[in-house]
Amino acid sequence: MCKTYFGEHQRLFWKTTCLCVCILCSVNCVGSRPIPAREGLTAILPCKFSDTSVQTPRIRWCTDSEEVFERKGAELYEGPGYEGRVDVPEDELHKGNCSLVLKNVRKSDEGIYKCYLLLRRAARSVSPEWSLIQSVELSVDVPKETPKKPTATDNARVDCVHPLVMAVPLLSCLLFSKETL
């Protein structure tokens, strides 16, 4: 008797867990749709923040491996390889628009970009606190026809779960529900 009782509960537990994993996976993937861009043209990586009370917002765009752009008022920094190609216009930044303008897009620009806003330092903390505002993926389309190779695109999509990973919990959900019937 006891065994069946616990069995039922365990099944319910696993079914719920499976469902949650499936939902989380799909939300994660939908949220990280790559921004399409064409080689040689300009791409806008969207970003906005709501706290416009900051007098001089300090914004930083990075990839996982390097700093791309930083602005503090009129001062700006452009990362190596991005000189003359990146900007977050100062007037837009004051409106809470931290979108990165990336000119003359290159295939090598493909990847995940993260935007951070410097929060006012806490009275006693020494190190500045950067808060993540936005994470966007850029995918670059090369107009000329080139043979498709599994290169940067596959590595770039780190925060999107592979469909197969989603299929496993989905299958187990089906199996568990069949068992209960």
Ligand SMILES: *[C@@H]1O[C@H](CO)[C@@H](O)[C@H](O)[C@H]1NC(C)=O
């Ligand atoms: C935000 O800034 C970008 C780049 O400057 C611009 O293209 C875009 O239209 C702006 N968005 C809004 C809502 O103002």
